[in-house]
Structure formats: structure tokens, C-alpha cells
Amino acid sequence: MAESTQAAPVRRWVQIVLVVSLALNLLVAGAIGGRLLAGRGPGPFGGFDLTLGPLSQALDRADRDAIRASLRQRPELRPLMRSERQAAIQSLIDALRADPFDPGAVSALFAAQRDRATAAMQAGQEALLARITAMSPTARVAFAARLQEQMRHGPQGPEGPPPG
Secondary structure, three states: OHHHHHHHHHHHHHHHHHHHHHHHHHHHHHHHHHHHHHOOOOOOOOOOOOOOOHHHHHOOHHHHHHHHHHHHOOHHHOOOOHHHHHHHHHHHHHHHHOOOOOHHHHHHHHHHHHHHHHHHHHHHHHHHHHHHHHOOHHHHHHHHHHHHHHHHHOOOOOOOOOOO
């Protein structure tokens, strides 16, 4: 019996952590998606840095703008509506309250969130690859030089490295 009284507080604590984690992830995903569509954000892709840091900083402004524009045309990358975020959180809350608890239901919710993030990253990488493929050999060599400089010295500010 002592085991079940200890398990209840632990299970409740895990449920709270999962709810908070999902809520934060949904807020971050919504913020990134909103900034992407608005063309704003901390990274050169307006909040969409492709998880490639130095690569995105090494692109010139025209390339960054072209990639951002191609990503905006992808309807599957749109941020979740507030009602969709609330429904996802409510689904998680319902799954956490279910008795008996079904870890598979929570796992499926997490998988859907992960799939959405993966699709966004893949789309960004595809857009970046298309842009690099369209570069002339001279432009690719210049891009490689800027990338090498990024690796040596870090970012050169919001506009990327100075033209050289």
C-alpha cells in the first residue's frame, strides 16, 4: 500500500511536468511560426534559423529573403491557431487524467508535435539546398568563404557578414 501512496504524488508530478512542457513547446512553436510568417525574429530567417546557425548567417540578404519567401508559401508550416494550441493542450490534459493512464496516448501527442517541428526543419533545409543549388560556382565559393569566416569568428550581426 505504501507503494501506491508514493506513486500518486510522483505520477501527479510527472503529469504537471508534461503539461507544462507541452504548453511551452506549443508557445515556442507558435511564436516561431508567427515570426516566420511576419518576416521577423532573431535569426536571419525571421525566427526560422533552420538549426544551421553559421549557414544561415553566411547567406547574403537576398538569399535569406528568397528562402523566407519560399517557406511562407508552404501552408503546412503555418503556425497553429490559438484554438488548435488550446485543443492540443486539452488533449494532453485529458490523456493525463485518464484512468488507467495510457502512455501511448501522450506519446502520440508528443509525436504529432515532433512531426510538425521536423516537417518545418525539413522544409527549411530543402529551401536552403534549393537556394545553394541555384548559386553560381562563384557565389557558392563566396558562400563557403563566409561560412568559414562564421566558423572562425562567429556572427557578424543581424545582416550577416559584411560584403567582401
